[in-house]
Amino acid sequence: METKHGIPASPGIAIGPALVLDTEGVHIPRRTVPADLIPSELARLQVALHQSTEDSRRREQEMTTRLGKDIGKIFASHALLLSDQALRYDIEMLMKAESYSAEYAVSRCIRSRVKSLDDTGNEIAQRIRADFIDVEKQLLHRLLGARGDSLDLATENVIVLANDLTPSETAIFNTKTVRAFATESGGPTSHTAILAGALNIPAVVGLGKLLNDVSGGDTVIIDGYEGLIILEPDEATLERYRERLREDEHATDRYESLRDSEAITKDGAVVRLFGNIEFPTEAKACIEKGAGGVGLYRTEFLYVNKTDDPTEDEHYEAYREVLTVLGPNRPVVIRTLDLGADKFSPAGGAPHERNPFLGLRSVRLCLQNRTLFKTQLRAILRASCHGDLRIMFPMVSTVLELRQCLSLLREVEEDLHEAGIDYKPNVPVGTMIEVPSAAIMADVLAKQVSFFSLGTNDLVQYTLAADRNNETVANLYSPVDPSVLRLIHQVAQAGNRQGIEVNVCGEMSGEALYTALLLGLGIRQLSATPRKIPEIKHVIRNLTIPDAERVATDALQMETAREVTTYLRGQLRRFLPDGAD
Template sequence: MEIKRGVAVSPGVAIGPAWVLDTEEVRIGERFIAPGTYPEEIERFDRAVRSAAGEARQVQKTVSERLGEQYGAIFGAHAALIEDPSLRQEVAAQIRDQGFTAEYALSRVIRRRAKLLAGLNDRILADRQSDLFDIEKRLLRQLVGQRQQQLQKLSQPTILLAHDLTPSETAQLDRRQVLAFATEAGGRTSHTAIVANALGIPAVVGLGPFLTDVSGGDLVIVDGNRGVLILDPDAETLEHYRQAQQAQAGHERELVELRDLPAVTRDGVRIFLLGNIEFPEEAAQILERGADGVGLYRTEFLYLGRKEDPTEQEHFQAYLQVLRQLPSKPIVIRTLDIGADKFSSVTEPLAQERNPFLGVRSLRLCLHNKNLFRVQLRAILRASAYGDIRIMFPMVSTLAELREAKLLLYDVMEELSEEQVPFNQRIPVGTMIEVPSAALMADQLAREVDFFSIGTNDLIQYVLAADRTNENVAYLYNASDPAVLRLIDQVVRAAERARIPVNVCGEMSAEPMYAYFLVGIGLRQLSASPHAIPEIKRLVRSITAEDARRAAQAVLQMETAQDITSYLRDQLRRILPEALAV
């Protein structure tokens, strides 16, 4: 048994066979051959050896001509390793005696040998593992190539192990087939982590090198609560996790039961629970978790990991993809909220910014690059013809800025009208309140928009002038800070007076203790990541709006963040004792 520690990014426990996705994505699908077919399987391995060695010699020839003999010799050596008699003997024995497939037998043999090298305590020798993996890859490509068709479908649910996964790869994972995943690279705030969380797939990232210690089909455990990957678990550990899994299943059943129940307080106040999504694939989660719509559809994913900016059609398709899954629900699309570095069409490099969070980003960037902004506005408007699409501007700091953005929107509307392209003339237009100046001017802003959405993550950092990723000042970044809570209260009051809806779409909505406070100051809409919704619904159904109001009034009179946190924790302990246990 081996225990690897990484970063827990998506909760839950999964036990299952490993599916090792290496960098070149050669995957080992099946572990066992049909009984009695080993002579054919060994013959298959021998054929793969001949082609792989031939391939390596071809590379040797090319490299020798281009770079010189001594470089070509490396590949000549690889060819010799591929044809190694000991390797063949060991692989053949495993195929014959254990009934393994050639791929699985090869992978086991190579990994065992690589591990021996790695254990030699000599850096240069340990690096030689990469030669072994090169050989493995060459042979696997031959073997897998021979039976590509059979591998297209996984025969059973597996745990995906990889060096790294891109966010879009993660978003496309089939939750019925992938029980959990664990990667060598990655961190807590990566998009991969956000997506895993949204999909509800237990995940651990940043584990460091471990792929060399595991073969496809090995039994592994991913503990997404503690950030642990266990290879080859012993009986006791396995039993412990089986029990944990059962407890989790019970908890999940309870949450599923909540799905179809309305989010209404005990004294009859309806709270609308909306979901924050990042990728179109997450829309299914909105329904599964019983949310009332999409409170925040981030659109930055369209720009990530690509060379050219997305076209209007790509924007449009991404919006329709969500709409098709949620035809009768509101979908709030937030316009681009990223820095200049993400755009390829922003050719004029801006001067190096000393403080990017106070610089040209988000709406500011869009207003500096109107042609780019128009592409997105056109796509959102076009999508509005097909459902309840709403548009929201992020990082608005002043009234003038909001007016400029709206003016551009009207201009694009006119353009579409002239082209006779259908769109919703009365599309609701909202603004995020996440800059203190906007919060202070909320009463004025409220007259010119249809709704507010309070982005607490940025609001907290701007109000307290503290970057939460800077560990020396992170202690200041606190959602419980009375200045933050008072400001949010002011924004809610302004929205109430102007009779426009207001929503909170930051992480505060996802935390039961703050959700209680937010309901208490009069919020009737909360938007959180889909997986958090059942928990918040449970909270809502356990409280009365009147108690929450009294608690919130008490909080608004308190002096320090510490006082507020401990007071809210106390309240929550009384209402939902199990919520704090997690």
């Protein structure tokens, strides 16, 4: 048994067979086979080499006829590579010496040739590299059959292990068969991690070297609460985790029954519970989990992994899709581009910065790239005809910035009006409060907008000047540090005095531990990852506003984050004697 520590990216427990993805996205199910199976592996290899050679020869003929000799010759080359006796000999030797499976030996042999190419580094090497990889893939596909095709065809319940996953790879996961994933690289705010949360599957990232220690099919445990992967678990550990899995499932069932109940306190105060989404496909999950709308629709996915900036129509379609799913009565808050710093877009061309979190990100980047910003605003306004749309600007740090955003929005409205293009006039506009300067100036900002949304993740990191992903200072990072509580309180009061809605959309709003505190501070709207909504609703339904206000009053008088956390744990046990923690 071996336990490895990584970064918890999405909570939950999963136990199951490992599916190891190599860096090229082809799934090699087993690295080694028992020695007595080697003869049959060698036979599989021979068949695969023969078949893929034949495939290439057939393609050579087809292509020569269709496109001419030059193109046909590419496949003649592949056929030669695939029928090469030295290659076959090398693969067979590896299998016999190391008990490698045919797939793994193929991959090792070809990769070592790719590596020697890379080492020479000249231009021919770069051109033929792709042919080597192509040949490897052809062989692997012949060996694996349909299993090798892609992740969404995985039919068993598996735990995906990889060096890293791109968001698009994660997006095609079939959550019916992929139970969890763990990666060697990546951080907690990477898009992959955020998407795992949205897909409602446990995930651990940043585990460091991992893939060499595990073979496809090995049983592994993912603990998404603590950020652990346990390889070859012993029976006692397995039993302990099976028990926790049962508890989790029980809790989920209990809260699922609340889906259609209102988020209302025992004394009748209504709380609006919204969902945070990253991709249009998650809109459905919001409704399934009983969300009253989308409180935060992140739009960065439109820019990430793209070579060009998205067109106005691409924006428009992504927004219209969500509005259509949510219907006319559920608000959808679209946050304008929040790229920069951690979320680098190749198309946006963000320059290298020494201190990106204090640099040109988010609305600052938009205000300096007006074409890009206006494209998005036009698409948002056009989409407004399809439902209850609201616009939200992120990372606003001064009143002037907010005014610039608002005047740009008016310009775009006028353009649309003049062009005779439909949009809904007077779409509600809000600003995120996630920079301490904005929180302090909340009373002034409140006069300019129809709602606030507290982005607690950034607010905490900027207030305490601490990056929670930096383990040497992560202890400073707490959403209930008294300094942060005072800011949240101040923002809630400023909003309530001006009569505008104040939402909390950071991770804090999805934690049951903080629900009473937030209500007590004057918050009546929470937006969380859809998965968390039933549990938060359960907490709300067990509270009264005087209970919550007492919690907030007590917490505001405390001096340290630790005191507040301990106090909140005790209070939660009081409100929920049946034990949610």
